[in-house]
Amino acid sequence: MKKIIYTSILSIFMISCSKENKNISSEQIKKQKNITDTAIVRGILLELTDSIGKGELKINSNNYKISGKIKITSPCYFLRRGGKVLSFSYPDIGVDHTIIIQGKNGVQGILFKKDSIIYEDFFPTMSSYNIHEGADEIVYQDFAHRFYKNRY
Known part of the structure; x- marks a missing residue:
């Protein structure tokens, strides 16, 4: 018993x-899905998160079509200069904002067009940029114009 x-x-x-x-x-x-960085671009809150080692970008707006995928590994951050997210526009090809996110394994461009947000190519990098000083504009221009060349 x-x-x-x-x-x-x-x-x-x-x-x-x-x-x-x-x-x-x-x-x-x-x-494990920690927010690593936030930014406001075009009045939209963007949140970079670490989802079990993979970077994710949450866009808090339903007004844009989103295409592409985040391909960087976390932790990821927006490149900034003077405390603000570094952004360049290229009106000649219809890109309103080009921003760059940096992860553990490289950088990836995010393009804002009229009604779209496009996750552009991923470039593996051997060395990383200083997230507080950003990158030279030529890197942003390369992301924006590479998109334009690939589409047209």
Whole structure:
């Protein structure tokens, strides 16, 4: 009789522990999606997140068509200069804003056009840019014009 009671108590304890582990695991997954950087471009809040080692960009607006994928690994950050996200426009090809995000494995351009946000090519880099000083404009121009050449 004591053996049955002991076994029952042990079984209940093990089941409750396994449920707690499942809850902890789902909470850990939620916590692993940390915001690494934010910016406002064109009045839109942009959030870079770390989702279990992969960079993600959340765009808080439904007014734009989004195309492409984020290909950088986290942590990722917007390149800035003077505390502001560095952005260049190229009206000759219809690009309103070109910004760059930097991850652990390279950089990727984000282009804002009239009603679209395009995740442009990813370039692996051997050395990273200083996220507080940004990159030379030629890098931004390259992202914007590469997009234009690939589309037209």
